[in-house]
Amino acid sequence: FAAIAAIAATWVTYFAALFLNFGDFARFTPDTKALKKGNIWGLPVNLILFSLVAAITTAAASKVYGEVILEPAEISAKFDSAFLVLLAALTFAVATLGINVVANFVSPAFDFANVAPKHVTFRRGGLIAAVIALLLYPLHPWDNAPSFVNAIGSTMGPIFGVIVVDYYLIRKTQLNVPALYEEDGxxxxxxxxxxxAFAAGVVGAVFSSILPVYGPSGYGAALGPYSWFIGVVVAGVLYFAFSRGKSPHTARTAATEAPETTEV
Structure with missing residues (x-):
């Protein structure tokens, strides 16, 4: 059970990084109904089917080749048919391209464009992200996938905790949209x-990064997969405590007419 729970936590951490990208895609949905429909098909349904295919393929390969092979590329390398090998290679290429566009291109392209919108377009932002990826590639930080994912989770978790607490608990899902475009709003x-938010995020990152490594003896390895959850809880609780009793609206806004709000 502990092993399954750790794997599940690693999966959550892996996809949690995309939580922060969600607005980059949700902005293009026509309505909430389409958004929910896309989430249902794209997340639980797709993940369950993907997991079933992976499990069946791995189990079948172990029966055919007499050994457990976890890498899909190694399984396809054993095919006798050149056509099947080429088909598998094409499938891997498309899958790799798809996941990288979603996870590693769209969001950073928007991020760089938002930093300097007068000079950086979405296309230029994507090119900047691609260059950074090429510079990082020789370092291969992702070779140890679980550790790499947990390291990302230790920083993404606190950010997610602050965002969730701010939107749902502090602002009660009411967002002052015009104020987003006011320089002094x-x-x-x-x-x-x-x-x-920065203080809560930094403290949460410290806890989620250090506790799994330097925590109580014998607990470090066990807490590693849960670094994202630790960061969410610590940063979220701290941000709520720091913001308690403080209205998200400025005195100037309160003195004028009630701001236009919307529920996202």
């Missing part, structure tokens, strides 16, 4: 920086 925070 409520989202100006402290000189342009939300100090409370």
């Amino acid at each position: 409520e989202f100006r925070f402290q000189g342009g920086w939300n100090v409370r």
Whole structure:
């Protein structure tokens, strides 16, 4: 059970990084109904079918070749048919391209474009992300996949915790949309920086990064897969405590007419 739970936590951490990308795709949905439909087909249904195919393929390969082979490429390398080998290679290429466009291209392209919208377009942002990826490739930080995923989770978790608490608990799902485009509106925070959010995120990252490694003897390895969850809880609780009693609206906004709100 502990092993299955650790694997499940690693899966959640892996996909949790895409939670922060969600707005980059949700902005193009025509309505909430389409959004929910896409989530159902794209997440639980797709993941269950994918897992079933992977399990059946691995089990069948162990019967045919007499050994458990976990790498799909190694299974396809044993095919006697050149056509099947080429088909498998094409499938791997398309799958790799698809997941990288979703996870590693769209979001950073928007991020770089948002930093300097006058100079960086979506296309230029994507090219910048691609160059950075090429520079990082020789380092191969992802060779140890679980450790790499948990390292990402230790920083993504606190950010996710702050966002969820701010939207659902502090703002009660009511977002002042016009203020997003006001230079001195409520989202100006402290000189342009939300100090409370940064403080909670940093402390959460410290806990999620250090506790699994330097925690109580014998617990470090066990806590490793749950670094994302640790970061979410610690950063979320701290941000709620820091923001308690503080209205998200500025005095200037409160003094004028009620701001237009929308529920996302």
